[in-house]
Amino acid sequence: MRKVFAIGKTSVVRLMRDRLNLFFVFVLPTMLIVVIGVVFGSGITPRLGILSVGDGEFEMEIVEELMAVDVFETTLLTDRGEVVQAVERGELELGVVIPEAFDGTIAAGVAAEIEYLARPSGSGFEVQAIVQGIIDDQAARIRAGRFLVEEGLAPDLAAALAVVDAASVGVAEVEVELDSTSPMATVGAFDLGAAQNLVLFMFVTSLAASAALILSRKLGVSKRMLSTPTSATTVVAGETLGRFLVALTQGLFIAVVAALAFGVDWGYLPAALAVIVAFAAVGTGAAMLIGSTFSNDEQAGGIGTFLGLGLGALGGCMVPLEIFSPTMRQVAHVTPHAWALDAFSELIREDAGFGDILNELAVLVGFATVLILLAAWRFRRSITA
Amino acid sequence: MGDNSQPVPVLVCADLRRTFGDRVAVDGVGFHIERGETYGLLGPNGAGKTTSISIIAGLLERDAGSVSVSGQPVTTTTVEAKRAVGLVPQELAIYPDLTAAENLMFFGKLYGIGSNALAQRVDEVLEIVGLIDRRDDRTDEYSGGMKRRLNIGIGLLHSPELLILDEPTVGVDPQSRNAILTSVERLGADGMAVLYTTHYMEEAERLCDRVGIIDEGRIVAEGTRRELVALVGERDRVELAASGDLAAAATALRGLAGVDDATPGDGSIQVVVESASARLAEMLAAAVAAGATVTGVDIYEPDLEAVFLHLTGKALRD
Ligand SMILES: Nc1ncnc2c1ncn2[C@@H]1O[C@H](COP(=O)(O)OP(=O)(O)OP(=O)(O)O)[C@@H](O)[C@H]1O
Ligand SMILES: [Mg+2]
Numbered sequence: 001m002r003k004v005f006a007i008g009k010t011s012v013v014r015l016m017r018d019r020l021n022l023f024f025v026f027v028l029p030t031m032l033i034v035v036i037g038v039v040f041g042s043g044i045t046p047r048l049g050i051l052s053v054g055d056g057e058f059e060m061e062i063v064e065e066l067m068a069v070d071v072f073e074t075t076l077l078t079d080r081g082e083v084v085q086a087v088e089r090g091e092l093e094l095g096v097v098i099p100e101a102f103d104g105t106i107a108a109g110v111a112a113e114i115e116y117l118a119r120p121s122g123s124g125f126e127v128q129a130i131v132q133g134i135i136d137d138q139a140a141r142i143r144a145g146r147f148l149v150e151e152g153l154a155p156d157l158a159a160a161l162a163v164v165d166a167a168s169v170g171v172a173e174v175e176v177e178l179d180s181t182s183p184m185a186t187v188g189a190f191d192l193g194a195a196q197n198l199v200l201f202m203f204v205t206s207l208a209a210s211a212a213l214i215l216s217r218k219l220g221v222s223k224r225m226l227s228t229p230t231s232a233t234t235v236v237a238g239e240t241l242g243r244f245l246v247a248l249t250q251g252l253f254i255a256v257v258a259a260l261a262f263g264v265d266w267g268y269l270p271a272a273l274a275v276i277v278a279f280a281a282v283g284t285g286a287a288m289l290i291g292s293t294f295s296n297d298e299q300a301g302g303i304g305t306f307l308g309l310g311l312g313a314l315g316g317c318m319v320p321l322e323i324f325s326p327t328m329r330q331v332a333h334v335t336p337h338a339w340a341l342d343a344f345s346e347l348i349r350e351d352a353g354f355g356d357i358l359n360e361l362a363v364l365v366g367f368a369t370v371l372i373l374l375a376a377w378r379f380r381r382s383i384t385a
Numbered sequence: 386m387g388d389n390s391q392p393v394p395v396l397v398c399a400d401l402r403r404t405f406g407d408r409v410a411v412d413g414v415g416f417h418i419e420r421g422e423t424y425g426l427l428g429p430n431g432a433g434k435t436t437s438i439s440i441i442a443g444l445l446e447r448d449a450g451s452v453s454v455s456g457q458p459v460t461t462t463t464v465e466a467k468r469a470v471g472l473v474p475q476e477l478a479i480y481p482d483l484t485a486a487e488n489l490m491f492f493g494k495l496y497g498i499g500s501n502a503l504a505q506r507v508d509e510v511l512e513i514v515g516l517i518d519r520r521d522d523r524t525d526e527y528s529g530g531m532k533r534r535l536n537i538g539i540g541l542l543h544s545p546e547l548l549i550l551d552e553p554t555v556g557v558d559p560q561s562r563n564a565i566l567t568s569v570e571r572l573g574a575d576g577m578a579v580l581y582t583t584h585y586m587e588e589a590e591r592l593c594d595r596v597g598i599i600d601e602g603r604i605v606a607e608g609t610r611r612e613l614v615a616l617v618g619e620r621d622r623v624e625l626a627a628s629g630d631l632a633a634a635a636t637a638l639r640g641l642a643g644v645d646d647a648t649p650g651d652g653s654i655q656v657v658v659e660s661a662s663a664r665l666a667e668m669l670a671a672a673v674a675a676g677a678t679v680t681g682v683d684i685y686e687p688d689l690e691a692v693f694l695h696l697t698g699k700a701l702r703d
Contacts (some may be wrong), residue, residue, distance in 0.1 A: 006494040009485070017482050028480050220478035224539070227442050227472040228495040384446050385459040 003230055007238020011212065012245060014342075024208060026250060046072045046127050048094040051083045056103020056327075058138065062183040065134050070125055087117045087124075091279070094124040096131055106142060107157060121143055122125070125319045132323065177218045192320060194264040195344035199279060199337050200317035202251045202307035206283025209243035210300045213291025223383050232380035235371070238286045240372055263349035267347030275343045278364035282336045285371030311335045321345075336367045393456045393577035394419050395469075395547045398617070401440050401450035410436040412602035417448070418547065423569070423579040424595030427586065433602040434582040435475055438551050441580070442472045457547055468497065471545035473537050475552045475582075481525035485516050485535050486525060489542060496505045496543035506542060512536040513568055530561030535566065548572060549580045553589065555573060566591060585691040598693055605696050614687045617695045619662035620645060625672060626681035634677035641671055 003071040015021050052063050066073050072093070077083050083370060095117035099105070105112040114135060118124025145160035154160035180210040216222045216239070225235050258264040266272040287304070294300040312318060315337025321329055343360035348350035399415040411433040418424045432672060441452050443459045452459045453660050479488050489507040489680075498506060511517040514534040537553055539626035550569065554562045567593055573579050583589055589596050590610055597607040597642035604615055627634065631649035638647035643659040654672070658664055661684045672679055 004493055006491060010480070010491050013487075014480065014482050060478055219480065220476045221480060223444055224472070224474060224478040224492070225495055227463050227467060227470070227474075228492065229466075229468040229497060230495045231462075295391075338435075376580055380461065384444055 003234050004238040004241055007225070007235060008079055008241030008245065010240025011239055014247060015212070015242070020114060023207075026253070046124075046131040047091065048072045048074045048076050048131070049083050049086055049092040049095045050074060050099045050126055051077050051080055051095065052065040053078055053100055054102050056106075058106055058142070059098055059102045062098065063137060065138075066131060069130065069380045072130075083117060087119060090119065094131070095164075096125040108144060112334070125323060129322050156185065192341070192345055192348060193265075194258040195261065195341060195348065196317040197310060198251060198254050198276070198343075199257070199315070199340045200308070200312040201221065201254060202247055202276070202279055203283045203286070203312060203337065204305065205373075206247040206251060206280065207286055207287045207288035207290065207304035207308050208301070210247070210291035210294070211297040212237055212243065214294060214297040214300055217292075217295070217382065218297075222379070224381055227379070231376075235381050236372060237290050237373070239291075240288050240375075244280050244284040245288060246364050247283050248277060249274045251280050265348060266344075267351060268353050270367055271342070271352070271357055272347050274354070274361055275347070275364070278361055279336065279340045279367065281368035282340075282364055282371065285368045285375060287380070288375035289371050289378060292375050292382050295382070311337055314338075314343050336364055339363045339367075387631055388671065389604060395422075395576075396452075396454055396580065398437075398441055399450055401452070402448045403436055403445065404437065404448060406699065409602050410646035413450075414599070414602070415606055416597050416604065416607060416615065418578045418580060419572065420546070420578055421576040422594045422615060423573040423592050425589040425596040426580070426599050427589040427693070428582075429584050430523065432584075432599045434599060435551055436602075437599070438472075438580065438582060442470055442549060442656050443467055444472075453544060456553065467652065468543070469546040471538035471540035471543065471548045472509070473550045473553055475555070477532050477536050479524050479532060479535055479539065482523060484521045484523055485511060485527075485538075486520045488535060489539060489669045492539045493542050498543055510538045515564060518612040530557045533567065535558050537568075541592055545577070547578045547580065551582050553581075553585070554583070555586070562566070586693070590689055596689065598689070598696060600693075600697050607693065610689065613689060613692045617687045617691050618659070620659055620687060622656050622685040622687070623656040623658055623661045623665075623668070624683040624685070625656065625668075625677075625679050626652060626683075627654055627672060627677045627679045629677040629678045634672040634675040637671045637675035638668060641667060644668070 029142040048066065050063055050066060052059055064077065067076075075092070077086070077095075080097060081091070083097060086092040097117065099112055099114070099333045102112050116124070116128050116131070118128060126224050141161065141164055142157075144164045145154070148154040148160035148163055149157055156161055180319035213222070222235065224230060252273075255264075255266060255272070259266060286307075290300050290304055290307075294303065315332055315335030316324065317337055321332055321338060321341060324332060329338075339360045343364075346356050346360075350356070394417040396416075397533065398417070401411050401414040402409075403411040414433065414437045426437065428434055432526055436445065439446045440450070441459070443452070443461050446461055450470040454469045456468055457463075457469070459466050459470075481492070483491070489510060490503060493503045497618060508517065508520075511520055514537055515537070516534055519527065519531065524535060527535070533553060533556075537550065540548055540550070553569075554565055557610045566588065568581065569581065572607060573592070573594075579592075581588070581592055593610075595607065595609055596613060597604045597649060599605070600615065606616060625634075631654055635647040635649040635654050638644055638654065638656055641664065643664050644655040645659070647654055647656045652678075656668065658668070665682065665684075669679055669682075
């Protein structure tokens with residue numbers, strides 16, 4: 001353990017002596033998070049544009065409900081070209097296009113497709129997650145009504161819906177409860193934006209540690225460490241520890257900035273902290289695996305950035321996991337990002353405690369352990385093969 | 386029960402083999418080093434010195450062979466047995482952005498030296514390698530020779546039973562070089578076992594109790610300087626600076642008893658002869674009689690360079 005600390009300390013001391021390195025590890029990500037925080041944070045109300053040309057009952061219902069959501073600013077438009085242009089210009093975060101004859105289509109018993117327009121880089125996806133929720137509620141109600149019509153329990157859809165609404169008075173109480181949490185859920189979509197960025201950036205910058213390990217190998221000091229009575233696992237654990245502390249500091253810093261400057265609520269703090277700690281260990285473990293596999297630090301830098309962004313996207317850091325298809329959501333959970341985001345989502349949206357995120361934490365710790373052991377094995381091979 | 390009267394050699398390695406692809410880098414190397422003994426591996430570039438040493442230090446997988454240090458086997462996964470070894474790699478292995486003292490403290494911890502002893506030991510080592518004045522300077526501000534000295538100092542920190550030095554004087558100015566050689570001599574005299582690789586014949590002659598001559602991955606001869614030189618026989622090389630009919634003089638010299646060979650050159654004749662001093666008068670007379678004018682004589686006793694030439698037909702340095 002003393003050796004692990006000695007190696008970790010040396011790695012931090014050396015990092016601190018390198019101004020440029022400090023800039024890349026602390027200043028740059030902070031600047032980025034602040035810039036993105038301004039976009040994502042509650043400082044700006046996202047704008048939603050609805051294209052609605054009909055005046056049917058169902059269509060009006062959707063429009064009204066969307067207008068009533070106060071986390072975004074909603075505008076009604078009547079021309080599709082106008083919507084497209086506004087989204088392209090960044091005047092709208094999301095355009096919702098309700099197809100012509102929406103009510104007619106539904107009345108005919110056919111599914112009506114609602115179209116979403118968003119720029120890939122904006123916060124449109126977060127807005128979409130909320131809109132989708134509202135539309136899904138309506139779709140469920142209509143499906144229930146149709147069921148009654150088909151079963152001959154109601155003469156037409158309007159009558160059936162009346163029955164559904166009447167029948168769900170009991171359910172409605174539950175729904176009231178649901179409704180009371182739904183502002184939370186909508187706000188949460190934006191708070192999760194901060195979590196998404198935290199996870200994305202912690203991972204990307206943790207991977208920068210891979211270059212440090214490659215340089216140590218190039219310097220011959222890694223080999224020299226293995227010539228002392230020190231195992232490869234100890235060396236890798238030590239190098240991981242040093243960079244882990246750096247990644248952790250960075251993660252905490254981002255979390256604090258998000259909370260203080262943008263009012264992000266991280267939920268139960270000790271649990272949020274645990275997720276950040278576990279995720280920092282995963283990021284640095286991955287860095288060690290890259291650092292002991294590649295022998296060119298620039299090559300590793302490229303791979304690191306590619307992996308950092310790629311896994312981030314797959315893991316739900318850019319587009320929220322909720323709007324992934326169920327299959328993609330499963331695939332997303334090969335990344336540690338998805339698990340960290342699940343944990344944050346429970347903490348932020350559902351006021352969860354430690355007990356509720358134990359699974360996620362265990363998976364993250366498992367990721368970190370496997371990565372570090374693999375890295376230790378690769379590290380020894382890279383020197384002794 | 387083992388035989389306790391026989392001390393275990395500090396290093397025993399046997400039949401080491403290692404190939405890289407098709408290239409055989411080490412092909413059956415084996416030797417042993419006793420306590421207080423300095424053993425030299427003398428060989429040209431690419432002979433397999435570093436590869437052998439890396440296997441011995443447990444830093445490189447081997448295809449075959451065995452290594453034990455003070456009776457404990459060493460492999461790439463060994464941890465504890467490495468405490469007995471101090472390795473000074475051929476390439477510098479120090480942190481450029483740390484000071485000499487910080488480098489030493491760091492590796493001292495890895496060698497498991499306790500904190501109290503360590504600070505004192507770091508200063509002792511800095512004293513030994515002559516860097517105490519530069520203790521707190523970053524090593525990227527050091528000269529090449531100073532970096533080399535620190536590189537050696539790290540290997541000495543924990544007073545290992547076996548110190549392995551891989552060409553420690555390459556690219557070092559004569560003054561630093563002499564300082565390095567002197568400290569190695571002192572360590573050997575203090576009872577440390579030293580494994581020293583070099584392609585400088587003079588270093589091997591000066592430092593080593595025994596020398597293994599290595600070429601193309603094999604130890605082609607081993608022994609004390611005297612034993613190795615005896616392989617060439619008791620022959621000296623005599624260089625006669627001369628003018629006149631050198632070819633005729635060389636032929637006449639070859640006819641003399643004890644002369645193995647005489648080759649006319651540009652303004653000189655090279656003669657290989659058994660005990661030159663006893664036959665010098667005879668040789669001069671024969672050369673003069675054959676029509677040469679001798680203006681100078683140099684006698685060279687055989688050295689390891691000659692041994693290497695004799696055994697491999699190659700010069701030690703290219
Ligand atoms: N990692 C490696 N991959 C491929 N070939 C290698 C490797 N290491 C050494 N070799 C080859 O093995 C042979 C022996 O190399 P080694 O470094 O042991 O020689 P050396 O005696 O230390 O030479 P020098 O005096 O130049 O340091 C050389 O032909 C070298 O090219
Ligand atoms: Mg070498």
